[in-house]
Amino acid sequence: MGPVLVALFAGALRFWHLGSPRNLVFDETYYAKDAWSLLRLGYEGTWPDRKIADPQILADPQVIPLSDTGAFVAHPPMGKWVMALGEWGFGLTPFGWRFMTAVLGTLSVLMLCRTGRRLFRSTALGCLAGALMAVDGLHHVMSRTALLDLVVMFFVLAAFGSLLIDRDHARARLAAALPVGEDGRARPDALTGDRAGTGLRPWRLAAGLFLGLAAATKWNGLYFLAFFMVLTLLWDVGARRVAGARRPYLAVLRKDLGRSVLSVLPVAAVTYLMTWTGWFLSDNGYARHWADGRGGTWSWIPAPLRSLWHYEYGVYQFNVGLHSFHKYESNPWSWLVLGRPVLFDYESVPAGRDGCGATADCSQAILALGTPLLWWSACGALLYLLYRWALRRDWRAGAVLCAVGAGYLPWFLYQDRTIFSFYAVVFVPYLCLAVAMMLGALLGPRGASEKRRMWGAVPAGALVLLIAWNFIYLFPVYTGQTIPYADWYARMWFDTWI
Template sequence: MTQAALTHPPAARATADPDPAPARRGLLHWAADRSGWLGPIGIAIFAGLLRFWHLGYPNAFVFDETYYPKDAWSLLQQGYEGTWPDHANTDILAVPQAVPLGSAPEFIAHPPLGKWVMTIGEQLFGLHPFGWRFMTALLGTVTVLMLARIGRRLFGSTLVGCTAALLMSVDGLQLVMSRVGLLDGIQMFFVLASFGALLIDRDHVRARLALAVEAGEDGDTVRLGLRPWRIAAGVLIGAACAVKWNGAPILAAFGVLTVLWDQAGRRGTGARHPWRSMLRRDAVPAFLAMVGSALVVYVGAWSGWLASGANGGGGYDRHWADGRAGLSPDHVLGLPLPQVPMSWVPAALRSLWHYHSQMYDFNTGLSTPHTYQSNPFAWLVDGRPVSMYWEQVPAGTRGCTSSGGCAAQILGLGTPFLWWAACFALVYLLWRWFFRRDWRSGAVLCAVAGIYLPWFQYQERTIFSFYMVVLVPFLCLAVAQMLGAILGPAGCSPERRRYGAIGAGLIVLAIVGCFAFFYPLYTAEVIPMSSWQDRMWFTSWI
C-alpha cells in the first residue's frame, strides 16, 4: 500500500477539496497570455505616438507624395487614376482648396491596392497631408504590434519579441515611411502579416502531425487538410504584390519556406521519405494556397479599373483589346510570342495584360539619373539615404534663433546603430542556420533573401534605399535574436546572465540614443544649420 493510501483513506479522499492544480495552471496561463499582450501593446502605443505626432506637418507634398495621394483621390472619385495639371499641388494645398482632377486616364507604374488603402484616410480626413498619411501611420503602428507577437511566437520569448518591436519603433526609416504617403510602408504591413500567418500555420501543422502520429498514422501519408492560415498568407502576400511588384519574389520565398517547414515537420514525425511526401502531398496544395490566393487578390485589386470602361471611358488602356483578337506584348525578354486569336478571353482582361506589359517595360527600363538613387550594396549600411524634404529656414523665422540659419529635413535614414548591428546579426543568423540548423534563423534569412537579393539584378536602374523599409521588421528580428544570444540561455549562471543583460542593454540603449539624436531629421524639425551638419556623418548622406 502506498504512503498516499495510508495517510488519505478512501473516504477521506472522496470528501477532500478538489485538486487545485488545474485552477493554478489556468491562472498561470492567463497571466502569461496577458503579459504577452501588455508589452506589445505598450510598445505599439509608444510607436503610434511617434508616428501620429504632428502627422500633417510638413504641409507639403513630400517626395513621391506628388503621385500617390492624388492617384488615391482619383481612385476614390473615378475608380481609376486620372490626370492632374502641373499646378495641382499648389491648388490642393491652397486655402480655399481646389481639386483640379481630370477625367482623362493617366499611365501609372504600380498596381492600385496601396492607393486604395490610402483612400481610407482621404475619405475620413480629406485630400490633406494628414488624410493621405493616416493609413501609412496606422499600418506602421500596427506593424510594430504584429512584430512583437510574431517575435514572441518565433522565439518563444515575450522579451525577445518586445525587443524586436522596440527596435522597429525607433528605426528612422520605418518612422519616416510611416509618416509619408508612399506605398512601401503599406507593402511592409502586408509582407509581415503574411509571414506571421505562415508562422501560425506552421504551429498548427506541427500540432496536427503530432496528433496524427499519436493516433497511429504514418508521417509519410498523413493528410494535413484545409489550412486557412496558409491561405491567409497567400491573400496577404497577394496584397503586397498588388501594392508593388517586388512582392512577387517575396511570394516565391515564402512559398519555398512553407513547404520546407512541411518537409521538416514530416521528418520530425518519423517519416521515412519526407521529401517525397512533401512533394506528393504538400507542394501542390501550397502552390494553390499561396499563388492561387495571391492571384485572386491581385486581379481583384484592379476591380476599379476593370469596372471603369462604361461608355468608352475608364482607366489607361482600358479599351486596348477592343477590336483586337490577340495578346500583347509581342516579345518577352527579346523572344517573340505567338500571336494567336484570344477573343475567347474577355477584352477587359486582355487589355489589363497589355497594360501590364507596358508597366513592365517602364519599371525595368527606368534609368533616368536621380540625385538620391543608390546601389543595393549600400542599402544595409545606410550608404545613401533619400532626402524626401528639405527647407532652409532663415534666422528669425519659424523659431530659428541661429545666426547661421536653420534647416528642416526629412531623411529616409535607418537608425545607423540599428542597421549596422543588423549586419552583424545577419552573419550570426547565417552561422546559426548553417551550423546549428536553427529553423528560426532560416525563416528570417529566407525573408531577407526574398526582399533584398532580387534588387541586385536592377543595379543599373533608378532605385532607392527606402525600398528596404519592407526589410526592417526582419532586421529587427535578427538583431533581437542576436541580443537574446548575448543575454544568454535560460540555464546559464547568474553571473553570465548579468553580464549578458548589461551587454544587450547597452546595445539597445545605444540604438535608442542614436534614434533620438537623428529624430529631428525624421520629422522635419527646425534645427540650427550647425546641428544639421553635426548629423551628416558621411558626405553621401547630404
C-alpha cells in the same frame, strides 16, 4: 500587454505632428493624388502638371481640375486604395494622405512583437524586436510619408506571421497523429509521417491573400511570394522528417503541395485582380478598352483581362527601363550600411523666422535614414544568423534570412535601374528580428547561471540604449523640425548623407 504598450509607444511617435510638413514630400506628389483619384473615379485620372497642382492642393484641394482621362501609372492600385481610406476620412490634406501609412506603421510594430514572440517563444524578445522597429528611423519616416513601400512591408509581415501560425498548427496536427509510447510521449512513425494529413490550412490561405495584396501594391511583393512558398515547403519537409517519414519530400508532394503552392497562388492571383475592380468597372481607365474588338491567338480570353495584360506589360517595360539619373539613387550594395539615404524634404529657414533663432539660419529636413546603430548591428546579426542556419540548422534563423533575402537580393538584378535605399523598409522587420535573436543569444539560455545572464545583459542592454539614443539624436531630421544649420550638419555623419 507588452506588445500593446510597445505599439502605443510607436503610434505616439508616428502620429506626432503627422500633418507636418504641409507640403507634398518626395513622391507623395504622385501617390496622394492617385489615391484621391481612385476615391473619386475608381481609377487613376489625369492631373495638371504637378508643379502647378501641388500649390493648388494646399490652397483648396476640392477645386483641383482632376480629369477623368485615364493616366498611365507605374504601380498597381492597392497601396493607393489604402491611402484613399485616410483621404476619405480626413480629406486631401497632409494628415489625410499620411494617416493610413501611420496606422499600418503602428500596427506593424504590434504584429512584429507578436511574430517575434511566436518565432522565439519569448515575449521579451518579441517585444524587443518591436521596440527596435519602433525606433528605426527609416520605418519611422516611411510611416509618416504617403509612399507605397511601407504598405508592402505591412502586408508581407502579415503573410510572414500567418505562415508561422500555419507552421505551428500543421506540426501540432502531425504530432497528434503520431502513436504514443509507453512513456506517454509521441514517437516518430514512418507510416504516419508519410500518410497523415494536416487538415485545412486557413492561415496559409490568409498568407496568400496578404501576399496578393503586397504584389498589388508594388510588384516586388511577388518575390516574397516565391521565397515564402519555398520556405513553407521546406518547413513541411522538416515536419514530415521529424514525424518519421521515410521519404519526406515525396510525402510533402503527396499530402502538402496542394495546400501550399497550389492553394496560395490562386488566392494571391484572385486577390491581385480584385484590387483592379475600380479599373474594370470604369470606361475611361488607361487602356481599359484596348482589347475590345481585337482578334488573334488569345481572343478567347475576356477582353478586360487582355487589356489589363497589355497595360501591365507597358508598366513592366517602364519599370525595367527606368534609368534616368536621380541625385539620391543608390546601389543596393550600400543599403545595409546606409551609404546613401534619400533626402525627402529640405528647407532653409532664415534666422528669426518660423521658430529659428535670431543668430543663425536653420534647416528643416526629412531624411529617410535607418537608425545607424541598429542597422550596423543588424549587419553583424545577419552573419550570426547565417552561422545558426548553416551550421546549427536553426529554422528560425533560416526564416528570418529568407525574408531578408526576398526583400533585398532581387534588387541586385536591377543595379542599372534607378532605385533608392528606402525600398529597404520592406525588410526592416526582419533586421529587427535578427538583432533580437542575436541579443537573445548574448543573454544566454533560460537555464543559464545568474552570472552568465548578468554578463550577457550588460552589453545587450547597452546596445539597446545606444540604439534608442541614436534615434533620439536623429529625431529632428526624421520629422522635419526646425534646428540650427550647424546642428543639422552635425547629424550628417558622412558626406553621402547630404
